[in-house]
Amino acid sequence: MGLDGVTGATEEQVRRDDRAHVFHSWSAQGLIDPLPIADALGSYFTDYSGKRYLDFSSQLVNVNIGYQHPKLVAAIQEQAGRLTTISPAFANDARSEAARLITELAPGDLTKVFFTNGGAEASENALRMARLHTGRHKVMAAYRSYHGATAGAIAMTGDPRRWASEPGMPGIVRYWGPYPYRSAFHAETEQEEGVRALQHLRDLVMVEGPATIAAIILETVVGTNGVLVPPPGYLQGVRDLCDEFGIVMIADEVMAGFGRCGEWFAVDHWGVAPDLITFAKGVNSGYVPLGGVIISERIAATFDQRPFPGGLTYSGHPLACASAVASINIFKEEGIVEHARDLGEDVIGPGLRDLADRHPSVGEVRGLGVFWALELVRDRHTREPLVPFNAAGADAAPMNDFAAACKQRGLWPFIHFNRTHVVPPCTTSADEVREGLAILDEALDVADGFYTGADA
CATH class of the missing domain: 3.90.1150.10 (Aspartate Aminotransferase, domain 1)
Structure with a gap:
């Protein structure tokens, strides 16, 4: 594609039509000039x-x-020539292979994938799974976090983008995650920050009532809100706390996963296996919209005889899944x-x-x-x-x-x-x-x- 774009439009035409007809996210429409x-x-x-x-x-x-990437583009073209779309109710080779490859990369016993169209929908469905699996309603979510802009995801989000959507979904309890440079716990070392952040989380679990808490959600490495790398031992401490009280641990790896942190999943740095992992973005680099939830065997078993009350018309879309298969294989082949x-x-x-x-x-x-x-x-x-x-x-x-x-x-x-x-x-x-x-x-x-x- 040349500088006149796919439609042959000039830059002036693109700007004109954008201003006239495109409604942009997170923006005052009259103050931007994309x-x-x-x-x-x-x-x-x-x-x-x-x-x-x-x-x-x-x-x-x-x-x-x-x-x-030429191999990724070719995989999308090949899939489009063979089968562009099929309902989630059917089995499909691209979908099955994408799920197999993703679960093979995931830690622990995370062996199934619920596909979504992006990260926000992944957050929504992980939240739903945790609540139904535990029969509890509260979710602990961090300040300085972002989990998406749909109703449940924005309620869990801990930055100012949620303010305009409040009051939001009930049951969200906020906590402070570790941030040594601007410690909420007056810590002087990274180790001290991790210990105090875990004690803070434990105290909140205690006063909220462990039997009311379905999940603790966290970005493994906080993304937009600071690239906050957790201190050694912090993620294991969260894992231990969740195990102690029967709480679902959800790792949001939408931004941190698929190579971004130098591992397939950021949790691999610390050898921790969550109960649910949300992903999107890097799974296929956005070439076609795709996200999902990787699910542990224990949580998946909850829905063996009980329907999961969630679904999307484009869940596991063949073009998206084919691009994920190609992307993962390219990552492996090219190191x-x-x-x-x-x-x-x-x-x-x-x-x-x-x-x-x-x-x-x-x-x-x-x-x-x-x-x-x-x-x-x-x-x-x-x-x-x-x-x-x-x-x-x-x-x-x-x-x-x-x-x-x-x-x-x-x-x-x-x-x-x-x-x-x-x-x-x-x-x-x-x-x-x-x-x-x-x-x-x-x-x-x-x-x-x-x-x-x-x-x-």
Whole structure:
């Protein structure tokens, strides 16, 4: 596809029709001007002027395999020529093979898959499974989390995107997860943070009543809300707490799974097997909408003789499942998970720490695999964020200026509140990462201009 797009429209026509007819998510419609994109390849996408951007966002942290992987495109084309769609009530080879491959990668006894169209629907159905399996109604969900924008998923979400949907679904109990840099527990070490976060969770379980709690849901590595890597022992502690009280442990791996953290699933870093895993995004890099819930044998058995009261017209869509099969096989053949792990250890992590040494506005570097964050601050000693929590308008100007500096230089960043995340496709080369880090180095001069600490 050339710079005139699939319809032959010009950039001006695309902009005009977008403004007239497309209603965009999470946006005030009159205040945005979306950039028309003509095509993409590998780790780059290109606008209609021919300007190419190195994608350090993987769009919405989902294009793990990169753009237009030829084998993945071919698999979708082959499936479209053979069978484009079939109801979930039938068995289908693409669906069965995708489920088999996914469960073979999953930890523990997670041996079945309920397919959805994306991560929010996966969260909804995992919630439903946990409640029906336990006969309980409460779900413990963390602040600084995102689980989707449908009714149940947004109620479980712990960031400001849920506010407009409140009052939401009843039964959600909030807790603080570990975040050593901004500890809610006044911890001074990572180990102390993990211990105190677990005690906090245990105390909440006690006062809420264990017999009322169906599930504890968490992002294995918190995504949009900070790339928060759990301290050693924390996930095992949650697993032990759930086992003690008969609570379902749900790991949201929509963003963290399928190579993003340098493992097939992020939980593999800590050797923990949840009861349910939600996935989407990286399972097929968004080439066709797909998500799902991977289910333990114990929970699946609940529905052996009892119907599961949930379903989707496009559950296990053949085109989507064929793309998942192809993607998983490509990951294996090309060593993409291992490549992602090496990028984090050898290139991204050292490169970001080097930037932190040179730029006072970098308060902390954290991450693993191709899942990293720079937390930007006005003062390293007080840790005052570069912009306030949930900043908008003039308050958000420092981060907007930083993002504009990246884009001007040909890097597309992922920013949220006072952080920039470094989340390129898992297939990005070491040289491409270094190209992006060099642009970040220049753009961070803009952030440094807002620094007010004594060591400025």
